[in-house]
Amino acid sequence: MDKTLLSTYFIMGSNNVSRPPLEVLEEALIGGITLFQLREKGENALTGDAYVEFAKQCQSLCQKYKVPFIVNDDFDLAVQLDADGVHVGQSDLNATVIRPQFKGKILGVSVHNLEEMQNAIQAGVDYVGIGPVYATSSKADAIPPSGTKMIKEASQRFPAMPIVAIGGLQAEHTAEVLQAGADGLSIISAIASAEDATAATQSFVNAVKNI
Numbered sequence: 001m002d003k004t005l006l007s008t009y010f011i012m013g014s015n016n017v018s019r020p021p022l023e024v025l026e027e028a029l030i031g032g033i034t035l036f037q038l039r040e041k042g043e044n045a046l047t048g049d050a051y052v053e054f055a056k057q058c059q060s061l062c063q064k065y066k067v068p069f070i071v072n073d074d075f076d077l078a079v080q081l082d083a084d085g086v087h088v089g090q091s092d093l094n095a096t097v098i099r100p101q102f103k104g105k106i107l108g109v110s111v112h113n114l115e116e117m118q119n120a121i122q123a124g125v126d127y128v129g130i131g132p133v134y135a136t137s138s139k140a141d142a143i144p145p146s147g148t149k150m151i152k153e154a155s156q157r158f159p160a161m162p163i164v165a166i167g168g169l170q171a172e173h174t175a176e177v178l179q180a181g182a183d184g185l186s187i188i189s190a191i192a193s194a195e196d197a198t199a200a201t202q203s204f205v206n207a208v209k210n211i
Contacts, residue, residue, distance in 0.1 A: 001106055001126040005068065006164040006184030008033050008204045013040040014054055016192040022057055024197045029065040031201025033191075034184070036062050037087055039072035055081060070106060078102070087129065090116060095123035110166065112143065117154050121161055129186060130154060132167020133177060137189065148180035155181025171200075174207035184208070 010033040014021045025036065038058050040046055046054050055071065059081055062069040068084035071077050075093050078086040085106025088095060095109050109120040110129045120128050132145045145167060155163055165182040170190050177185055187204060194200035 001162060003127075003162045003183040005035050005106075006127060006162055006182075006186075007208045008201065009035040009037065009164050009184055009186040010191055010201070011037040011039050011072070011186055011188045012192050013038065013042070014046050015040075015042055015044045016188055018193070021054070022061060024192060025058060025061055026065075027197035028191050028201045029061060029067055031191075031198040032205040033067060033201055035068050035070060037070040037072050037186070039188075041072070052077065052080075059083065068106060070108065075102070078105075085126070095120060095125050099124040108164075111154075112146075112150065114153060114157060117158060117161070121158060127162035127164060127183075128154070129164050129166045130182070131165055131186075133165050134168030134173065136168040148176060148182075151177065151180040151182050171203040171207045174204065175211055178208070178211050 010028050012025060017024045038055055040051055055077060059069045070085040070087050071083045072087050073089065073092045075086050075098055085108065086098065086102065087108040089110045095107060098107055107125045108127045108129060109125045111117045111120055117128055130151050133148060135145050151163060151165060163182045164184045164186045165177040166186045169185045169187050174185060185204060191197050191200045
């Protein structure tokens with residue numbers, strides 16, 4: 001995949017925002033996000049028909065702004081909506097099962113060590129997410145932050161594999177993360193919680209451009 005798609009990767013669910021979520025998503029799209037992942041998990045997350053309808057609305061907005069739409073951890077929904085991609089964790093459906101059924105689509109996997117990264121590469125993934133780099137409040141089950149150490153090791157050992165950093169990222173972290181070897185930053189709260197998601201997104205976009 002084109003590594004530049006990972007540069008400003010926004011992840012959001014309806015429960016990550018205090019304002020109307022579609023309003024926040026559109027502001028982020030206007031601001032210049034390069035990829036969007038719907039992650040509808042945790043307390044007060046939508047389920048059933050409401051979840052599917054919300055996903056369709058997010059996908060429609062992404063299509064309007066020509067930004068790929070990725071579904072987190074729900075391969076069935078990704079197939080149902082003909083999403084541009086799916087992202088899975090280590091405890092979700094295995095990438096080796098997804099890849100043959102999801103040809104021509106983006107497949108991302110979260111990894112935490114070089115063994116998991118090797119397995120992801122062998123499964124034919126398009127990118128890996130590495131983190132949490134910093135402490136995060138967006139994921140209740142997040143493991144302790146590891147800084148950029150794993151990103152450095154992974155990018156040196158597997159230089160061709162696109163890497164996106166995950167976890168507690170702010171715009172001021174951009175230089176450190178990209179210089180460690182990541183191709184981009186995935187952001188939840190720094191955009192989702194912002195009063196102006198367009199301005200918050202632009203701060204990341206500009207930080208990436210200035211590296």
